[in-house]
Amino acid sequence: MKYTSKDKAVVLLSDGTIFHGKSVGIKGTTTGEICFNTGVTGYQEIFTDPSYYGQIMLSTVAHIGNYGVHADEVDSDGIKIAGLVCKNFSTDYSRPDAEGSLYDYFEKKNLVAVSDVDTRALVSYIRDNGAMNAVISTDGKSIEELKEILAAVPDMKGLELASAVSTKEPYFYGDENATYKVAALDFGIKTNILRCLAARDCYVKVYPYNATLEDLNDFNPDGYFLSNGPGDPQPLTEVIETVKEIIAINKPVFGICLGHQLIGLTQGVNTYKMFNGHRGINHPVMNAISGKGEITSQNHGFAVVREEVEQNPNLEITHYHLNDNTVAGMRLKDKQVFSVQYHPESSPGPNDSKYLFDQFVTYMKEHKEA
Numbered sequence: 001m002k003y004t005s006k007d008k009a010v011v012l013l014s015d016g017t018i019f020h021g022k023s024v025g026i027k028g029t030t031t032g033e034i035c036f037n038t039g040v041t042g043y044q045e046i047f048t049d050p051s052y053y054g055q056i057m058l059s060t061v062a063h064i065g066n067y068g069v070h071a072d073e074v075d076s077d078g079i080k081i082a083g084l085v086c087k088n089f090s091t092d093y094s095r096p097d098a099e100g101s102l103y104d105y106f107e108k109k110n111l112v113a114v115s116d117v118d119t120r121a122l123v124s125y126i127r128d129n130g131a132m133n134a135v136i137s138t139d140g141k142s143i144e145e146l147k148e149i150l151a152a153v154p155d156m157k158g159l160e161l162a163s164a165v166s167t168k169e170p171y172f173y174g175d176e177n178a179t180y181k182v183a184a185l186d187f188g189i190k191t192n193i194l195r196c197l198a199a200r201d202c203y204v205k206v207y208p209y210n211a212t213l214e215d216l217n218d219f220n221p222d223g224y225f226l227s228n229g230p231g232d233p234q235p236l237t238e239v240i241e242t243v244k245e246i247i248a249i250n251k252p253v254f255g256i257c258l259g260h261q262l263i264g265l266t267q268g269v270n271t272y273k274m275f276n277g278h279r280g281i282n283h284p285v286m287n288a289i290s291g292k293g294e295i296t297s298q299n300h301g302f303a304v305v306r307e308e309v310e311q312n313p314n315l316e317i318t319h320y321h322l323n324d325n326t327v328a329g330m331r332l333k334d335k336q337v338f339s340v341q342y343h344p345e346s347s348p349g350p351n352d353s354k355y356l357f358d359q360f361v362t363y364m365k366e367h368k369e370a
């Protein structure tokens, strides 16, 4: 189990910039958009979040691996990131509860990881120059070979990735005798969203991303949930049509992250690729309805165009990001349809926004009793 590899490893960015590091031990080469997460805890939740599918994670935490892994701390059935870049990687872990080392977890998935990188310099570089594709390699490939590999990697803008992580078959989550039935469209749903719904008396049927309204209505749900997920929302054109049909039913609809972006697209609001996304667990958001601030968990690289939401007579901005004023939440004025760009289920992150799940359940209760 102990890793001894200190083989040379390299991080090559699409603009030609090179950072050097050491291999964590697994030999290989992997590609994807490089993104950084500033959360100081919760690496296992981050690495298993399906919204990171196709992305190389650059961690700003100085120590990765030091508390091992635990089966309760997953947000899907396994690692979803395409690769890892970090400062210190530890195979030794100290937590009485830990079930194994992060290294063993990586090995099962053959995840290429590079340590001993000057991550502060690399994060600053990406902050200044914007999100971009990268290749990381621990198997001794030459820079020329890596440049060739990198040139073939598609741009995140325009890339449809939800289908790669969505369930292939519907499945159930929670207690079948629960009061509320929720039909969830799975674009890469985080397990903690399901836990949050089940904890609030909901029985969830999770459907493949391309399920039709007819499929969803088989379950006769009290509300619909549109999940988070990787990639650009715009190529999901058929899904956007289904979401339009869902909204037209007049039952409660709750969308998180990719789900929020899809709701925007149904209303004629465009999405755009951000210069750098928001990824971390201390993003400040203002609730424009209550006037209260929330510290939130975030992971997104696309956003809805604020001016278009403001000009849309059907929409109201309910939350905005206090760092850059981007839309963090919105609702349809005449319906029980609402969404947030951030992650109220956290995992990892603060619990300030869990009330949004209560709001969804309240809407379903009102609808049921109406």
Ligand SMILES: NC(=O)CC[C@H](N)C(=O)O
Residues within 6 Å of the ligand: 051, 227, 228, 229, 230, 231, 232, 233, 256, 257, 258, 259, 277, 299, 300, 301, 302, 303
């Ligand atoms: N967490 C998410 O659902 C992310 C949504 C989308 N893939 C984005 O990067 O903006």
